[in-house]
Amino acid sequence: MILAMLDADDVPVAIQRNTMRLLQYCEIPRRFHGTLIDRCFGYVKDRSTPIAVRAFSMTVLHRLIEKEPDLRKELRIILEDELPYASPGFVSRARKILQKTDRQ
Template sequence: MDYREHLRQPLSKRFVDILATEIFLNPADFDIVYRLIYDEDIAVAWRAAWACQKISEKHPEWFSERHFEELSTLAIATSHGGLLRGCLSVINNIALPECLSVEFINACFDWMISPKSPIAVQALSMKILLRICRKEPEFKQELSVVLENIDFENYSAGFKSVRKNILKALNGK
């Protein structure tokens, strides 16, 4: 399969599922699709990220610490909402590295509280930060304080729901 050409076509969930299934059947091709996240054609890049999200749901072990670092760097650098969402979705599914970038943690806080961030990006940022808190408990208080003190009335119902669930998880309820 010519993965790049496949990703150049307007995609639906069905087409992404077909591509992910192809990778499950041919794991050696995983890196080909992963590398397409960096394609100069932004449509190919964000669709590749979407495919990698599907792959990471079934095979998170295929993603290494190097992948985490690359995806977090790309997430910080991109201005494309779909690519950012795809990167964060993969990051949310894979193992956290031993050493986390402070720049990435700060970016997650920024995406989480920015009313300009799409709800999916806000929610994924909260979920990733919760995972970081479980690994690095010293961040728990900071995340809790930010979520408790945010003027959440200006945010969507989706944001409020995820916020509530994250606070419950942080407080052990």
């Protein structure tokens, strides 16, 4: 399973990046939401994670937690905390996600 690969300790960055890129566009079964939400929050918070993985994770998170107000607030807090220290790519994606959450 794709999500099981993300749990491995020695998974290459390319696998993380492309898996998260793919998951942006897939309908994810409800039974995997908890695991994937935890993994995505971990990627977004970890500053050593490559920017592309963090950006794709933000989008996946946003799609998964659209109907969860508590998790939306947590995502907002994390993104706002990271903005001052983040790269332009992270800032761009974070601002788009924050705008979308404002409209919900």
